[in-house]
Amino acid sequence: MLIRAVVFTGVLLCGAVAMGQSRGPHIEIPKNGPMATLVREANLYTSPSESAQRLSVILPGREMVIVGRSGNWMQVFANLDKRNSQDSNVPSMGGEQSSHPVSGWMLDKGVVDVNTVHGDQILFGEAASAEDAASEPNPPPRAAQEARLLYQRVVEMFPRSSLTPAAMWRAADIRWQLQKADASSLPSAHEQAPYLRQLMDENEMKDVEKYFPHTKFAAFAAYDMIDNKLCGDWQGAEKCPEKEAEYYARFADKYPDSIRAPEALYKASWRMAAAGDMWIADGNDDRAKQDRKDAAELAAHLEAKYPDSEYTDRVADLMFKVKSGIPVYGSSRE
Numbered sequence: 001m002l003i004r005a006v007v008f009t010g011v012l013l014c015g016a017v018a019m020g021q022s023r024g025p026h027i028e029i030p031k032n033g034p035m036a037t038l039v040r041e042a043n044l045y046t047s048p049s050e051s052a053q054r055l056s057v058i059l060p061g062r063e064m065v066i067v068g069r070s071g072n073w074m075q076v077f078a079n080l081d082k083r084n085s086q087d088s089n090v091p092s093m094g095g096e097q098s099s100h101p102v103s104g105w106m107l108d109k110g111v112v113d114v115n116t117v118h119g120d121q122i123l124f125g126e127a128a129s130a131e132d133a134a135s136e137p138n139p140p141p142r143a144a145q146e147a148r149l150l151y152q153r154v155v156e157m158f159p160r161s162s163l164t165p166a167a168m169w170r171a172a173d174i175r176w177q178l179q180k181a182d183a184s185s186l187p188s189a190h191e192q193a194p195y196l197r198q199l200m201d202e203n204e205m206k207d208v209e210k211y212f213p214h215t216k217f218a219a220f221a222a223y224d225m226i227d228n229k230l231c232g233d234w235q236g237a238e239k240c241p242e243k244e245a246e247y248y249a250r251f252a253d254k255y256p257d258s259i260r261a262p263e264a265l266y267k268a269s270w271r272m273a274a275a276g277d278m279w280i281a282d283g284n285d286d287r288a289k290q291d292r293k294d295a296a297e298l299a300a301h302l303e304a305k306y307p308d309s310e311y312t313d314r315v316a317d318l319m320f321k322v323k324s325g326i327p328v329y330g331s332s333r334e
Contacts, residue, residue, distance in 0.1 A: 033066040036076065036113035037153045039126045044104035048073035055104045056080055059142070060126065061149025063156075066113060067103075074108050077101055113157075120158035124167055127151045131174065148174040165208070169217035172204035176224050190233040192240065199228045219258035223251060238278045241271035241329075242291065249298060262302060262309035269298035269315055273322050274329035281330070292322055 038060050045052040048070045058064070058078050068075035080100045112119045127150035134143035151174070154167035161167075183189055183198040191197050205221040212218055226247050231240035248268035252261040272295035279288035299315040306312055321328050 033068075034113040034115055035157050036064040036066050036111050037061055037123065037150070037157070038064070038110050039112060039122065039150075040110035042106045042110060044076075044078060044102060044106050046104060048075075048105040050107075052105070056102055058106065059149075060130070060146045061153055063153070064111075066111075069108075070105075072108050073105050074111065075103070075105050077103050112153075120154050120161035120163050123150050123154045123157070124163045127154070127167070127170070131170065134174075144174050144178060165212040165215055165217045168204075168211070169208050169220055172208055172221065173224065175204060176200050176227075180227060188232070192231050192233055192235045192237065194229055194231070197232050200224075202228065216258060219255040219260060222255065223258070223260040223264065226251060234278075236278065238275045238282070238287070238291075241275040241278070245269075245271035245275070245294070245298070256305070262306040262311040265298055265302040265306075266311040266315050266318075269295045269302065270318055270328065271295075272298060273318060276322070277327045277329040280327075295319075295322060 038058055040060060042058045043050075044055045044058055046055060056078075058080070063079040064076045066074050066076050078101065080102055112122050116122065127147045130143050130147035130150060133140055134147060148171050151167040151171035154161065155164050155171065158164060179200040183200065186198055188197045202225055205225050208221040209218045229247050230244050231237075234240040245268040248264040248271070251258075252264040252268070255261055272291045276288040276292040276295065279285070279291060296319060299319050302309070302315050303312050318328060
């Protein structure tokens with residue numbers, strides 16, 4: 001990406017201790033001005049005047065470097081990347097790299113740079129608002145992508161901020177969910193084997209684990225990445241729910257303090273119970289008995305370890321059905 005080579009001198013995901021936690025992302029300081037971004041849309045002009053020719057519109061979260069000022073105007077290099085952030089080929093944290101750098105003038109309204117007081121909080125707050133807007137039934141265009149870019153700017157502009165781990169995770173998660181939605185719309189989504197489907201790119205998730213290990217964000221990343229291991233469609237194969245249960249149980253064992261752990265245990269227990277129903281349908285009572293036993297053990301572990309979790313209530317319902325001979329997978333009608 002030209003603007004990184006010429007202006008930003010690269011974002012190096014190495015070194016730097018982030019707020020006394022683990023090694024976090026580090027950024028080299030540009031030589032020709034401070035890094036900046038916007039929390040609003042802004043026009044970019046050829047000269048410091050609103051009557052000048054307009055070059056483009058800079059959207060929130062775009063990378064900029066401030067190279068000059070004139071009154072309430074600033075001259076900037078800005079990235080106008082056009083690549084869809086859902087693209088699975090987009091590289092890991094550091095931004096979409098098909099950006100087109102443009103130099104021009106803009107009003108200084110809504111600009112946050114690396115020297116802005118509480119700049120990390122401002123960008124994180126704007127990103128969170130955009131992310132909330134993206135979850136509405138009729139979201140504003142590109143709300144999710146703007147949230148992702150703003151979170152990325154927190155990581156790159158304020159690598160030592162206490163908000164950086166959360167920002168890196170949220171940027172990665174938005175991308176993951178967008179890719180997941182795309183993948184689920186394809187015919188290959190129903191393939192049983194994961195390698196036959198379009199999988200989500202794990203690079204950014206692995207960055208979260210790498211730079212912020214032993215944090216809740218590393219656990220969130222690990223939980224999301226289970227998606228890439230699941231069967232698209234079980235297609236009547238008991239090995240699918242059994243293997244998936246193993247993935248979720250392993251997560252709960254590795255991250256017992258994660259808020260995702262009770263959910264993981266519930267999903268593991270439900271899958272083993274479902275596999276039991278599938279074995280019954282296939283006439284293998286012994287395998288059904290073993291899988292249901294495993295489901296009960298996972299349920300008991302959930303109830304003992306997380307008694308106040310909503311998933312404890314859900315697994316109680318699950319076990320009631322199993323003991324009553326009510327199928328949890330397929331039709332429960334007699």
